[in-house]
Amino acid sequence: MSLFLFIIKDGFAGLVRSKFTSFLTMITLSLAVLLLLFYFLISQNILLKISELKSRVTIEIFLDPDLDSSDIENFNRRLQKITGVDSVRFVSKEAALEKFKELFSGDYVQLIDENPLPASFQVKLTAEMNQAYVQKIIAEIKSLGAVDEVVYHRKLLSALNQYYDSLRRIFVGVGLGLALLSFFLLWINIKLTLKIKERAIETMKLVGAKPGLILGPFYVQAAIEGATAGLISLLAVRLIFRFFRFDELFPAGVNFSTLNWAVGVSLLFSIFTCYWATRRLV
Amino acid sequence: MKKIQFNAVTATYKNGEGIRRADFVLNPHEFLFLTGPSGAGKTTILKLILMSMLPDSGDVQVGKYNSQHISKKEIPLVRRQIGCVFQDFRLLEDRNIYENIAFVLRITGHREKSIKRKTFKMLAEVGLSHKRNQRPQQLSGGEQQRIAIARALANDPFVILADEPTGNLDPETAKDILSLFKTINERGTAVLMATHNQNLVAQYAYRKLELKNGRVFG
Numbered sequence: 001m002s003l004f005l006f007i008i009k010d011g012f013a014g015l016v017r018s019k020f021t022s023f024l025t026m027i028t029l030s031l032a033v034l035l036l037l038f039y040f041l042i043s044q045n046i047l048l049k050i051s052e053l054k055s056r057v058t059i060e061i062f063l064d065p066d067l068d069s070s071d072i073e074n075f076n077r078r079l080q081k082i083t084g085v086d087s088v089r090f091v092s093k094e095a096a097l098e099k100f101k102e103l104f105s106g107d108y109v110q111l112i113d114e115n116p117l118p119a120s121f122q123v124k125l126t127a128e129m130n131q132a133y134v135q136k137i138i139a140e141i142k143s144l145g146a147v148d149e150v151v152y153h154r155k156l157l158s159a160l161n162q163y164y165d166s167l168r169r170i171f172v173g174v175g176l177g178l179a180l181l182s183f184f185l186l187w188i189n190i191k192l193t194l195k196i197k198e199r200a201i202e203t204m205k206l207v208g209a210k211p212g213l214i215l216g217p218f219y220v221q222a223a224i225e226g227a228t229a230g231l232i233s234l235l236a237v238r239l240i241f242r243f244f245r246f247d248e249l250f251p252a253g254v255n256f257s258t259l260n261w262a263v264g265v266s267l268l269f270s271i272f273t274c275y276w277a278t279r280r281l282v
Numbered sequence: 283m284k285k286i287q288f289n290a291v292t293a294t295y296k297n298g299e300g301i302r303r304a305d306f307v308l309n310p311h312e313f314l315f316l317t318g319p320s321g322a323g324k325t326t327i328l329k330l331i332l333m334s335m336l337p338d339s340g341d342v343q344v345g346k347y348n349s350q351h352i353s354k355k356e357i358p359l360v361r362r363q364i365g366c367v368f369q370d371f372r373l374l375e376d377r378n379i380y381e382n383i384a385f386v387l388r389i390t391g392h393r394e395k396s397i398k399r400k401t402f403k404m405l406a407e408v409g410l411s412h413k414r415n416q417r418p419q420q421l422s423g424g425e426q427q428r429i430a431i432a433r434a435l436a437n438d439p440f441v442i443l444a445d446e447p448t449g450n451l452d453p454e455t456a457k458d459i460l461s462l463f464k465t466i467n468e469r470g471t472a473v474l475m476a477t478h479n480q481n482l483v484a485q486y487a488y489r490k491l492e493l494k495n496g497r498v499f500g
Contacts, residue, residue, distance in 0.1 A: 006388050017376040203372040206332060207433070208362035209389045210355075 003213065011220020021193045022225060025270075028189055029229035030236065032182030033266045037237050039178060041254055043171035048252040050164045057160075059123040059138065059152040067146055072119065075146050079121060082140050084133065086126040093119045118148055130161055183273055190222070190277040201281065215278050219271060226270025230263030283310035284345040284363070284440040286331055286474070288498075291340035293330055301326050303340070304498045306491055308441065308474050313467040315483045316476040318493030324476035327493070328443050331474070332364065333357045345440065362390055365434025365471075369446035371426040373418035379405070379429055380414040386436045404432035408462070424455035431462060441472040448482060456482065 015022045061079075063072065072090070080088055091099075096117040125137060134157065138150050194201070204214050238256060246254075286308040294300030301323040308314050316324050329335040330342050333352060342349040347360045366372075373382050383404050387397045405411040408428035410421075418426055427447060434442050444463065448456035460482060467473045477483060483490060491500040 003388075003391060197376075199372070200374050200376065203374060204385075204389075205358075206334070206361060206366050206372070207386045207389070208358045208360075208364075208437075209385075210358045213389050 007213065007216035008220055010217035011224065014217050014221045015224060018193060018196070021189070021196065022221065025186065025189045025193070025225050026229045026232065028185050029182070029225060029266060029270060030232040032178075032185060033230055033233035033262050033269075034236050036175070036178055036182070036265075037233055037259055037262055039171075039175060040259075041237075041250060043167070043175070045250045045252045045254075046167060047164065047171070050160055050167070052252070054157065054160045054164070055124065057153050057157050059125070059134065059141070059150060061121040061123065061141055061147055062118045062149040062151070063120060064146050064148050065118050067119070071146060075144060076121070078144050079123065079141065082137060084125050084137050086124045088124075089122040091120045091122060093117055096120065131158060179269075183269070183276075186270065186273045187277050190218075190274055194218075194277060194281065215281065218274055218278055222270045222274035223267055226267035227263055229270065230266030233266065234259060234262055285309050285343075285472075286345075286441060287343040288327075288330070289341050289343070291330060291337045291342055293326055293335055293337045294496075295326075299323070299326075299496065301330075301493070301496045301498065306498055308472055310440070311467070311470050311472055313464070313473045313486070313488040314475070315486070315488055315490040316474060316493065317478065317480065317483055317490055319478055322493035323496045324478075324493055325445060326496075328445050328474075328476060331443060332366070333360050362386075362437055363439055363441075365431075365437070365439035365442040367427070367430050367434050367442060367444040367447045369449035371418065371423075371430045371450075373426055373429060373433070375418050378415050378417055379410065379421070382418065382429060383433045383436050386433055390437055400436055404436050407435070408432045422455075423451050424458065427451060427455075427459050428462070431459070431466070435466065435471070439471065441474060442466060444473065444475040444477075446477055446479075447475065448477065448479060460486070 063075065067075070076088060076090060079085060093115050096119070097115045100117060123137075123141075125134070131154075134152060138152070141147060141150055201214055234256075237259060241254060241256075288304045288306050291304040292300070292302050294302075299321065304323075304327065316327060318324055326335065330337060330349070331344055333342075333344070333347075333349060334357075336349050336352075344360050345363055347356060352360065373379075374385065377385065380401055383401045384397050387400055392400070401414075402411065405414055408431060410425060410428055410432070413421060413425065418429065421429065427450075430447075431442075442463070447463070448459055451459060456479075463473050463475065464486070489500070491498055493499075
């Protein structure tokens with residue numbers, strides 16, 4: 001058996017030999033990854049929801065009342081060519097009046113004998129609706145001419161952008177905190193395992209085992225524990241979502257296929273923690 | 283021929299204990315007793331040979347390796363040509379007897395066939411082949427020490443270092459273990475045995491070095 005195979009085999013054997021501590025490590029790591037997964041899902045959902053709200057914000061372009069239908073058609077064509085414009089909806093003077101009557105159903109509405117409302121275009125943008133981007137597109141729209149006024153919910157958009165940025169910062173910060181806490185828990189676990197094996201490690205050193213040979217099985221064990229914990233946490237998320245309803249907490253829904261990274265993260269996390277715990281051991 | 287040589291070695295701990303200006307040679311095939319009370323420096327000498335401690339001054343020569351020029355990477359190579367037997371046996375408790383002996387062969391890259399052959403040979407030599415599947419804690423003290431000796435011999439070392447190997451054994455078993463060391467030595471392996479048991483030492487006509495307050499006499 002080559003040394004490499006011996007290390008792999010001894011890593012697997014280590015799992016069996018230290019069943020309890022391995023089980024404890026896997027449970028700790030699974031819970032940590034599960035916590036991170038839920039945290040990721042919640043933050044992803046909130047940010048998606050804000051993005052969705054932002055995408056609903058439209059730019060309204062009120063046209064010059066003197067434009068005829070061919071001018072409007074021409075304007076429409078040029079408007080759609082602007083980079084960043086996703087969809088364009090034309091609202092005629094008549095449609096605007098109908099909408100007005102729907103919103104303000106009072107006697108005074110009947111007194112309007114001539115339609116004072118201008119025709120308009122409602123524009124949705126493709127990319128991120130941040131202030132600078134919207135301002136740039138508005139400038140382009142205005143440069144087309146034939147525009148009386150351009151209106152959008154500047155304050156709402158500004159507030160949404162502010163929320164989005166603040167929440168993203170908070171989520172990253174708390175996420176890192178959680179990762180650090182998980183690392184610490186796992187580190188303690190591995191240190192305890194090493195404490196139990198301290199004497200055996202010392203003996204291995206005295207009989208001439210090289211550091212790689214002593215630590216190799218620990219890394220193999222950590223890799224197995226990490227991957228298993230990742231899989232357990234993925235399975236747990238699916239089961240939790242199957243048996244409990246979280247519609248209010250996750251209005252944007254959950255795409256499980258985007259969570260597979262958890263296995264890789266758990267694996268790397270476990271190996272890194274093992275490295276950190278054993279770096280001064282031999 | 284490989285030998286161990288101490289040249290004016292001084293090695294001290296933070297509390298000031300240790301050994302001072304130790305000069306001696308362990309010749310090939312020799313059996314040497316290292317005696318002295320607890321704390322006299324016996325274990326320090328063994329640590330210096332295993333290079334788990336390096337001298338403050340002077341140098342230790344172990345085969346072709348010298349403490350003054352040795353690199354960290356070479357230390358396992360020094361230890362592979364030495365067999366170690368300890369008072370508390372130091373067997374790997376999470377593995378069976380077979381795996382304990384096979385371990386030292388695996389780390390030196392022996393093939394599986396050779397590991398099996400050598401391990402069975404060692405088990406037979408110490409008369410414990412039938413216990414190969416048992417764990418160390420299932421064996422008596424004497425049996426554990428025999429396994430430790432078998433492990434120490436597995437890599438054909440040129441020297442066996444024994445640190446109070448009979449310290450945890452009853453007189454009868456201690457005598458058996460000593461007799462096993464004698465046989466090993468007669469086959470050509472040098473033995474350096476640290477012990478404070480003067481009665482035991484007196485029964486053998488081997489050379490003795492006495493340690494007193496960190497100084498080597500004899």
